[in-house]
Every structure is written in structure tokens, then in C-alpha cells.
Amino acid sequence: MEDIAAAPAKARLPEGDRSLLLVDDDRPFLQRMSRALESRGFAVATAESVAEGLAAMRTSAPAYAVVDLRLGDGNGLEIVERLQRAREDARVVVLTGYGNIATAVSAVKLGAIDYLAKPADADEVIAALLRDPGDRAEPPENPMSADRVRWEHIQRVYEMCDRNVSETARRLSMHRRTLQRILAKRAPR
Incomplete structure (x- = not known):
């Protein structure tokens, strides 16, 4: 996997609130992604569990969030749901190493704008966060077995x-x- 902190930003951040909540229980991934997103202009707050993520949202709901689906103390979809209730315009991307259609559908129904399989790099995450609502992601190159x-x-x-x-x-x-x-x-x- 390429170093996610070294890749240049390909999308420009919109002006305004650049707060981002990053929730993942894989500490090395969390630290690398946090540095990469900060270097691209986001104000990143990190959490390693559902409880920490929900606690971070109590002070103020971020404009963006990147949330791992499976966390040590629960399901990241809890954070997606709470964030959408607290801030309807929040843009959330769900990351997971256990990707499947059913959880992707659940994530989108709860308000996530995209669902990415790990390992995702910072450019993929930013592209998903900033994608226009009408734009569609590219179809996969390889069909499912x-x-x-x-x-x-x-x-x-x-x-x-x-x-x-x-x-x-x-x-x-x-x-x-x-x-x-x-x-x-x-x-x-």
C-alpha cells in the first residue's frame, strides 16, 4: 500500500467548515489517515471506538466523517445515524475490510454518501467525501466471484x-x- 500521507490532493476542499471525525480501531491506519487528511486541509478529530466517536460529536457535529464499520465496541453505523440526526448536511464515508452489499445499503440508508473497502487511501476518501451528489462512482473492474x-x-x-x-x-x-x-x-x- 502506498504511503497515504505522501499522495497529493486531487480535489479542492470547499470553503467553510472543514471539521472531520475519523473513527477507526486500527491505530496505525488511524494515525496515517489523520495526518494525510490534515495535510489536505481538514481539521481532524480522531476516535478509536463507537463510544469515543459519539463523545467527540457531543461538543459539535463535524461537517465530514470517515467511519470504520466494525469497531471493537460496536457498529460504526451507530455513529453515522447519530451524526445525520445531529447534522443533516454532514458527509460521511464508511470504510470496512468486511465489505458487503447489505451493510453498504444500510450505511447509505442511514446517510452515508459512500462505502469504501479497506485499504483505502486518502485520495479515495477525499474523492468520496467531495463527490457531487449526482456523480456516480466508477464500476469495479473485476466482477464478483x-x-x-x-x-x-x-x-x-x-x-x-x-x-x-x-x-x-x-x-x-x-x-x-x-x-x-x-x-x-x-x-x-
Whole structure:
């Protein structure tokens, strides 16, 4: 992975509030991304958990946020939801190493403007944060594999069942323990 602090900014920041909340439980990634975003003109506040992220928003809701989906103490979508309630014009990008369609849809429904898979560099994050609402992201170069499509389907049903493993297993006609093993793994390529 290239050094995210070294890449030049390709998009100009709009004038006005440049406050940004960066929430990720991977400390080295958090520090590198924070430095990279600060060097591009953002006023960055960092948090390593859902609780810290929510606490950082109590004083003032930021104009931008970059939030990891899976955090040690919960789901980053809690932060997205609270931020959208506190500040409707906030622009939020969700990052995750466990990307799937169901959680991407949930993130967008809660107010996120984009959903990026890790490792994402600062230029990708800034492009997503500053993209005009009418612009669409480029389609992926490689289509999903059959294993990935199966995994996506399981994730979609899991989200439809409100993350209830037993109900999801019943609907998929799958043993609950098998489903738990699948859910604990990263998405196939």
C-alpha cells in the first residue's frame, strides 16, 4: 500500500467548515489517515471506538466523517445515524475490510454518501467525501466471484433478519454454527 500521507490532493476542499471525525480501531491506519487528511486541509478529530466517536460529536457535529464499520465496541453505523440526526448536511464515508452489499445499503440508508473497502487511501476518501451528489462512482473492474455472490446473499439475508443468526440460518436452511463460521470470516474475493 502506498504511503497515504505522501499522495497529493486531487480535489479542492470547499470553503467553510472543514471539521472531520475519523473513527477507526486500527491505530496505525488511524494515525496515517489523520495526518494525510490534515495535510489536505481538514481539521481532524480522531476516535478509536463507537463510544469515543459519539463523545467527540457531543461538543459539535463535524461537517465530514470517515467511519470504520466494525469497531471493537460496536457498529460504526451507530455513529453515522447519530451524526445525520445531529447534522443533516454532514458527509460521511464508511470504510470496512468486511465489505458487503447489505451493510453498504444500510450505511447509505442511514446517510452515508459512500462505502469504501479497506485499504483505502486518502485520495479515495477525499474523492468520496467531495463527490457531487449526482456523480456516480466508477464500476469495479473485476466482477464478483461465485463465492463472493454467495457470501453477499448470506449477508443480505443476515441484515434482513436484523443480524439474528438463528433466524438467518433458518431462512437459508443452514446450520447455525456453519452460518456463524461464515459470518466470522472475511469476504471472499
